[in-house]
Amino acid sequence: MxxxxxxxxxxxxxxxxxxxxxxxxxxxxxxxxxxxxxxxxxxxxxxxxxxxxxxxxxxxxxxxxxxxxxxxxxxxxxxxxxxxxxxxxxxxxxxxxxxxxxxxxxxxxxxxxxxxxxxxxxxxxxxxxxxxxxxxxxxxxxxxxxxxxxxxxxxxRRFQSVRLYVIVTEALCRGPWADVAEAALRGGADCLQLREKGLTDRDLLDRARRLVELCRRCGATCIINDRPDIAVIAGADGVHLGQDDVPVRDVRRTIPPRMLIGVSTHTIEQATAAIADAPDYVAVGPMFDSATKPQPHVAGAETLAAVRRLTGLPLVAIGGIGADRAAEVLAAGADVLCVCSAVISQTDPEAATRRLKAVAQR
Structure with missing residues (x-):
């Protein structure tokens, strides 16, 4: 024309x-x-x-x-x-x-x-x-x-069986990280995320491969924090992205279709933007004050409930969650509980996982 x-x-x-x-x-x-x-x-x-x-x-x-x-x-x-x-x-x-x-x-x-x-x-x-x-x-x-x-x-469909999601970071483990990860899996963790910021790429890849193998033996999902490249090479099930990481739509072009992409959000505005990018799940938090990743702003159960009204995507509640407050975030609309210190910093991570899993399955 x-x-x-x-x-x-x-x-x-x-x-x-x-x-x-x-x-x-x-x-x-x-x-x-x-x-x-x-x-x-x-x-x-x-x-x-x-x-x-x-x-x-x-x-x-x-x-x-x-x-x-x-x-x-x-x-x-x-x-x-x-x-x-x-x-x-x-x-x-x-x-x-x-x-x-x-x-x-x-x-x-x-x-x-x-x-x-x-x-x-x-x-x-x-x-x-x-x-x-x-x-x-x-x-x-x-x-x-x-x-x-x-x-x-x-x-x-893929997240249907995931109820308890545990972040593994060596600095917060009370024992060797691999032992703690195995204990969490024995206790019923459905998904483990490797979160390590200070390792060289070579060491991170080695650790990712070890965690993938542990999860695979137990039928659990394995997610790598921040690094799509490491997740792909290690054969992980997915990658978790923060607000400052590469956008979902760009990561989606570089990874196999089978891989999951999760995104951390802290506000309604961030969650709305994340939903538009169509990740596989949205993490909302922190729910409460968190020792793992201190934030100046606590999203709380109110933000989670508001995000629940926006989407049918799986919602992962994260940040400061213990067995005593897990029911609160589930009632607000969370599909999955995500914890870190509540499991890996405990003297008996397997027992801690079992307690949280019992709440998550209610």
Whole structure:
């Protein structure tokens, strides 16, 4: 399209040639298909994932689609509709009516949505080039929405069995770090994170490999703090990022799809930004004063509860949590308890882990 040219639009006051009538019919069918698919996805985000941010994104896409179509000639769409003459009504594909889970329903709807938007874009070029460009923009939005839905659903599935998450840092261990890590695993820790700031890269990699092996033997998840490169080389299950680390979207490009990405947040604003980047879980804290990582600001259970209202992603409560206050953060909406000193600084880390795990599983 040349710069300055007015977008071409067919007027309903002119005689519509047969080929344009066909175009209107295709547009009508695909508008209905896209709108319905967007609603199916919205219901999944709202009632299955319980994710208000994703549900709102689905709703916004659906409403933008409606506004774009309303700016065309609605009467041409309606007049073109021919349900009885649709030769595809009785054509079905193998497995079309087979769905094993609600996630399968949403996945199929997401595919229909992008396909319908592509058809609206291509046939819309015959009617209104401005409309076609809006459909292109919506199509890319649908691709991103599908990505975020799949990441959220997969994160919930993979984190479903994680209830107790223990950070291992040698400086706070009462015994050799590997012995403490093994004791935590025996006590029922579902996930261990290696957090070491002062090691050389070579020593950090060696330690990461050892922790990965310990976790693997016990069926636990292993996360490496701050270092995606070390996590990948060591074969860890994921990496945990702080507010000053490389953004999630950039890390996602450099690690295998199977790997988890978690993000630390301390405020509602940070959590909102993190959720938009679609990590696999969001850590919120500190819940209380923490000896592990002192903070000038304590987020508290109120912040956790507010973040819970924003997302269906797994929420990890972190910072100053002991067995005496664990129930408080669970009641605020935490899916996972994350502790450090409450386990690794204890004389009996295995027993300390068992006590916390009992609370986490309630």
């Amino acid at each position: 040349h710069a300055g040219r007015t977008p071409r639009r067919v007027s309903s006051s002119t005689q519509v040639p047969p080929s344009m009538s066909d175009a209107w019919r295709i547009l009508d069918a695909n508008f209905n298909r896209a709108r319905e698919a967007a609603r199916v996805i919205e219901e999944y985000a709202r009632f299955s994932l319980n994710d208000p941010t994703l549900a709102e994104a689905c709703k916004a896409l659906r409403h933008e689609l409606g506004r774009a179509v309303a700016a065309l000639d609605p009467s041409s769409l309606t007049r073109s509709r021919d349900i009885l003459g649709d030769v595809g009504r009785e054509v079905t594909a193998e497995g079309e009516y087979e769905r094993a889970a609600v996630s399968d329903v949403a996945a199929a709807a997401a595919c229909r949505l992008s396909e319908a938007l592509r058809s609206l874009e291509e046939y819309g070029k015959l009617v209104d080039t401005g409309f076609a460009r809006r459909m292109e923009s919506l199509r890319y939005g649908a691709y991103d929405l599908q990505r975020r839905l799949e990441i959220t659903a997969e994160a919930r």
